[in-house]
Amino acid sequence: MTxxxxxxxxxxPSDIQSCLSGFSSMHTHTVxxxxxxxxxxxxxxxxxxxxxxxxxxxHVPLEKQINMECExxxxxxxxxxxxxxxxxxxxxxxxxxxxxxxxEADYIKGRRSPxxxxxxxxxxxYLIGSVHFLFxxxxxxxxxxxxxEEEFDNGLRDGFGGDVKKLMNKYYxxxxxxxxAGGFDILxxxxxxxxSTQDKYPWLQEIENKRQREVGEAAAxxxxxxxxxxxxxxRKKVRDVYPSLSFLKIFRELNxxxxxxxxxxxxxxxxxxxxxxxKTLIHAGFREHMLFN
Numbered sequence: 001m002t003x004x005x006x007x008x009x010x011x012x013p014s015d016i017q018s019c020l021s022g023f024s025s026m027h028t029h030t031v032x033x034x035x036x037x038x039x040x041x042x043x044x045x046x047x048x049x050x051x052x053x054x055x056x057x058x059h060v061p062l063e064k065q066i067n068m069e070c071e072x073x074x075x076x077x078x079x080x081x082x083x084x085x086x087x088x089x090x091x092x093x094x095x096x097x098x099x100x101x102x103x104e105a106d107y108i109k110g111r112r113s114p115x116x117x118x119x120x121x122x123x124x125x126y127l128i129g130s131v132h133f134l135f136x137x138x139x140x141x142x143x144x145x146x147x148x149e150e151e152f153d154n155g156l157r158d159g160f161g162g163d164v165k166k167l168m169n170k171y172y173x174x175x176x177x178x179x180x181a182g183g184f185d186i187l188x189x190x191x192x193x194x195x196s197t198q199d200k201y202p203w204l205q206e207i208e209n210k211r212q213r214e215v216g217e218a219a220a221x222x223x224x225x226x227x228x229x230x231x232x233x234x235r236k237k238v239r240d241v242y243p244s245l246s247f248l249k250i251f252r253e254l255n256x257x258x259x260x261x262x263x264x265x266x267x268x269x270x271x272x273x274x275x276x277x278x279k280t281l282i283h284a285g286f287r288e289h290m291l292f293n
């Protein structure tokens with residue numbers, strides 16, 4: 001991990017609506033990858049909303065690792081520009097708003113990992129570890145589990161013969177491998193698979209509950225922090241936060257810490273649906289959350 005000592009535990013407020021200021025936004029994207037606003041606009045909005053901190057988490061470059069083009073990631077040729085701009089924002093906002101330099105690092109077994117030397121060499125303040133890609137065992141084209149409906153349907157059909165159990169297990173296997181490999185601080189959108197499956201496929205809830213408990217146990221052993229991500233709500237892709245209430249109850253039972261994030265791709269969403277995240281956490285039994293200090 002890059003530095004779990006940077007987190008501090010904060011009690012959740014009892015009066016949700018009056019206490020939405022003071023939260024951080026550590027999962028944000030800008031025009032450098034698939035966001036719509038620039039670094040300064042995001043900082044200004046976080047400051048105006050009285051947030052405690054903002055962290056930038058561009059998708060790490062991975063096109064050469066997977067030998068395919070990706071429109072939504074940070075390009076290799078823009079890494080220096082992103083790094084320079086975020087560090088400049090740190091200086092501009094010093095004393096007014098803590099600004100952190102980070103990345104969202106994909107895990108793809110044998111191809112990409114938060115532990116890769118080119119990521120470490122950039123000296124990020126923190127890393128979010130995420131699984132977006134699935135590489136089917138039959139060597140057909142890889143696909144992202146949170147991509148377009150067509151991409152997911154084709155991937156399920158061609159890569160897994162339409163077997164949702166195989167796909168589900170492949171996803172949670174990758175999440176578990178990433179957790180045990182380590183090298184990151186925050187686990188990103190742990191059940192993002194639901195974005196493409198909610199209400200669409202006959203879902204194997206009992207099996208998923210078992211796999212999610214395995215994820216919870218791994219997180220408890222390794223000391224990572226789980227993000228409660230409102231990005232799917234902000235973009236109207238899902239009905240609840242990542243992870244869902246039932247998944248969060250597992251993390252609570254196992255005393256795994258959580259941090260609320262917006263996965264904001266534009267400034268207006270920088271604290272979008274934090275009230276729902278707070279209500280969900282309280283319902284799950286949480287009485288505290290983490291801030292990046």
